[in-house]
Amino acid sequence: MNNSQVDANLFAVSCPTCGANLQIDNFIGIVQCQYCGQNISVNPKIENVNNDKISNLFKLIENLGNNDNFTCYNYYCQILELDPLNIKAWLGKGETAISHATLLNPMISEALNAFGNVEKYLPEGNKNEYDEIIAFRIIELAVNFYRLSCQEYAEYFRSWGYDKSIYTQRIDIVLSLFDTVIKKYRSFASHKDTIKMALDLCNDVADYGGIPRQYKHELIIKALDYKKQLNNY
Structure with a gap:
């Protein structure tokens, strides 16, 4: 500007x-x-000073590459403090949030908020410019969170006092991420594959031992809905 x-x-x-x-x-x-x-x-x-700082921060991010996503995430946050409308920084913040997510800090809200701001601050004529990238990243977030949840469940589900509802709540989060892509990004190249991933997830989890019967029933109903969407594709 x-x-x-x-x-x-x-x-x-x-x-x-x-x-x-x-x-x-x-x-x-x-x-x-x-x-x-x-x-x-x-x-x-302070615009000129900020522009210099932003350029330097982007150079630091470029030099780090994929070697330190946590540091890159913090650099993107610093850029956004200087320029809250910087689309490149919002996209980078969302992508690096996914890369250093854990079960204790899944970074889901941070990533979705960042991607939402990418779309919010794009000019009206370019609102769908990053749909493909964002949809792919949300699926990546869902898959990573599911993988971490399965690892924890496999390790602790036989342990005394382990609350299986924690696992089912996490599965609901994964499905909600898939649903976000399915409903919002219909032009996504892998839209049909996303529906199939959600269907397979429901079927796989419903077959697990130790899952409450009521939750299995809910998954079966969801699976039928995903199957219907596939048949109507």
Whole structure:
């Protein structure tokens, strides 16, 4: 965004999307372009300093690559403190959140919030630009969380005092992630495969020993619904 001072109280702001020239009050925050609706971050006094910091942080992330996702996640958070509308940083935050998720800290809300902000801050004409990437990452999140849940269940399900409802709650979370992709990203190239993954998950878990009978019944009903969706595809 380019800013130039007009008078003591107004700043001229150029919209990064449509190029319209706007005059706004001299304040720090977020305004909306009256022509295209794009959100614009306004911080005239420290914008140049922030741009240098953001560039340096992106370079640090690039140098780390996939070697330290936790550090990269923190760098993305720092970028977003400087520029809360940075789409690249929101996408990176969501992706790195998935990469260092654990059962104790699954990072699900952080990842979904980040991906939601990618879509929120995209210009109106490009709202679906990242659908394919986001859908793939949500499936990755679901699969990782399911894998961790199965590992814990296999280790502890025979232990005295282990609450099996914890496992079933986690399965519900995995299915909800699949459902998010199925319902929201219908143009996703692997949309049909996602439905099949959800169907297979229901059938596999229903066959496990030790799963409460009522929950098995719920999974069977869900499986029938997924099967119907596949047949109607």
